[in-house]
Amino acid sequence: MEETSMQSFETWNTWTLYLAFGLAGVSLLILLGHIIKLAATSDSKTKYDYINRSEINILMTCSVLLILAGGFFANSTITEINIMWLFVRVFVTVSMGLIFGVIIQNLLKFYYPFYIEKRLKRLRYKPRVSPKTGKPMKLLSEEEEDVYLDEGMQAEENIFSIDYDVWVDEETGYTKIEKYAGHLHALQCPECNYQTFRVSREEILQAPSVEAEGELMKHYECGYCGYKAKKTFKIAMLESQKTESTATA
Template sequence: MIIGAIAVAAIGILIYVMHNLRISTIREYKGKYDYINGHEIKNYKKVFLCFGIAAMLIINLYGMGKLFSIGVWFFVRLFISVAGGTLIAYVAFLILDYYYPTILNRKLRKWRFMPRKGSTGNTLRLLSEEEEDVHLEEGMKAEESAFSIDYDVWIDERSGEVKIEKYPGHLQALRCNSCGFYTMKVVREEITKEPGPDGPGELIKHYQCYYCKSVRATAFNISTREADDYKNSPRMAFRRSKNVEMIRLEIQTNTGGKKFFEFQSVGQAQKFLEEYDSEKP
C-alpha cells in the first residue's frame, strides 16, 4: 500500500510539472493566458486529488501489522483513512475555487499586459478603450457591448501593424473591493452623454457584488475619433504618478453603505462629484 501511495503522489507531482512545462513551451503570451485560464485550476485539482488519495492510503497503513482479522477496527481505520483523504482534497478544492482566483487573476494580468513585439521587432503599444474601437469590426464592438468578449488592440506606431487579441468579457466576475471575492459583475450600463462634434461621449457601467451586494460604477469614454487621430493626440498622465491607471472614489453613507466609483481622468471624477446625489439609488 505504501508503494501505491508513493505512485499516486508521484502522479500528482508529474501533473504539476507537466502543467508548468507546457506553459513554458508556449511562445505567445496570449497562448499562455488561454492555457492558464482554461487549465490551471483543473490541473491543480487533479494534483490535490492525487495527494488526497495518497494520504488516504498512508493513513490506512496505521496498525496494519496488528490487524489479523476483519473486525470493527478494520472499518474504523477504513473510515478514518477515507475521511482524511477526502478532507485534504476538499479543503484544497475550496482554496482553488475561492482563494486561488485572486492569485490566478494576477498571473493572467501579467501575461495579458506583457509588452508585445511586432513582426518587425518593434514594441507594440496597447490602445485604450476609446482608441481601440476604430480597429474593431461592428460585430466585435457588439460583443464588447454585450459583455461577452473583450478585445485588446496592440499597434506598431512605426509600421502600422495591428494585432487584435480576444479575451473573456465582462461577464467574467471581477474582484469586489469590499469582500475580496471575485463576485463583482456588470448589472447594467447607461450612456450619460452621447458622442458628438464637441467631444466624446460617456458610458457608465454599474457593477454589483453577488456576495456582499456592494455596488460601484466605472465611467468610460465613447470615442468619436478616426483611425489615425490618436497618433497626434497627447497622452494623458499624472505628473508624478505614471503608473496610475484610474481614479477610484469610495463614498460611505451614514447608514453604513458603501459605493465605489472608478474614473479614467481627473475631469471625469470632478464632474461626477459636482453632480453626485447621494439620495439617488
C-alpha cells in the same frame, strides 16, 4: 490459517504501497507537464488562455490524486485487523481525506485567484513583439482601438460582454487584436474581501440610439458570502449610425 492471513496482509500492504506511489507519481507528472507547457508557450495570449482555462483544475486534480495516495500509504502497514479496526481505519482515512480536500478546494477557490489574477494581468499587458520588425508594439487606448474594431466588436465592448486589446506596430502598421471576456474574472468582494464577486446577470435598461447613450445594469453576487450588489453603466451611442446621419446632414 494464520499464515494465509499474514500473506493476505502482505499482499494488501504491497499493492496499497504501489497504488500510493503510482498515484503520487501520476500527480507529479501532471504537474510537471503543466509546468513544461507553460515554459514552452512563448505567446502571452496563448499562455493567458491556458492558465485561465486549466490551471486551477489541474492543481485540483493533482491534489486529489495526492490525497488518495496519502490514504493508500497510510493503510499500507496493516498487520492485524478486525471489523471494528477496519471501520475505524476507513472512517479516519475518509475523514482526513475530506478535510484535506475541503481545505485545498477553499485555497484554490478563494485565495489562489488573487495570485492567478496578478499573473494574468502581467501576461495581458506584457508588450507584444511585432513579427515584422521584432520591436515592441503599442497597446491602443479604448478610444484609439475603435478604428480597428468592426461594428460587432464595438457592440460587444459597449455591453461589456467582450473586451478587445489592439496592439499596433507603428512602424509597419501590423495589427494584433486579442479577445478577452469582459467579466470573466471575479472581483474582490466588498463584504468578505474574497475574490469571488462576479457578475450574475446583466440587463439593458435603455438601448443606445443615434441620439442618446444607453444604460446597462450589472448584477453582482459573491460566490462565498452571498453579498449582492448592482451597478449601472453607460452604453455608447451607435457610432456608425451617428456618423451616417452626420454625413447625410
